[in-house]
Amino acid sequence: MNRSTGIEPETNRTKTNWKKELGEWGRSIGTVAIVAGLIYSFLGAPYAVHGESMMATLHNNERVVVNKAIYHLQQPDRGDIVVFHATPTEDYIKRVIGLEGDRVEVVDDVLYINGEAVDEPYLAEKRKEAADMGLPLTENVAPVTVPPGHVFVMGDNRRNSRDSRELGPIPLEQLVGRTELVYWPFTDIRLAH
Structure with missing residues (x-):
């Protein structure tokens, strides 16, 4: 200096x-x-949708944002689209149908929760496709009571979904989080419901 x-x-x-x-x-x-x-x-974390089990709501290869904090603050709700650990190496994305204590049943393509018929407007497109083939969208499901600390999940493409009908109710600790937003492709950004 x-x-x-x-x-x-x-x-x-x-x-x-x-x-x-x-x-x-x-x-x-x-x-x-x-x-x-x-x-x-x-x-939150990005996830990719693999397969057609959630069509027509979510499509193969779409990218979604999953809220990982939500179930530390509140319990899942019916209708939530969740990601969960299905196997040690695979995560699945499905819709919550039944909560702990609920009695879930499907008869003649109608979902019943605790004996009450449930309107499922998100199934309209797939239900029409199945009806055009002369098939029910959802085969009958014998009554299942969801145990404490679990949820019952199903894909929206019921004829092509590996879910609680096969896996059984899903323990809450296996839930990764709730799907909030489709962010890819950019031309189809939308809330995931």
């Missing part, structure tokens, strides 16, 4: 500023990575 002018030589200032800026960038990138990791681990 030149004592008479109080000005630091240009070369030293440039080196110092470059190192300082690099350090600031490193801290910023690290902070963003930590925040992104926390969001991914605890709040």
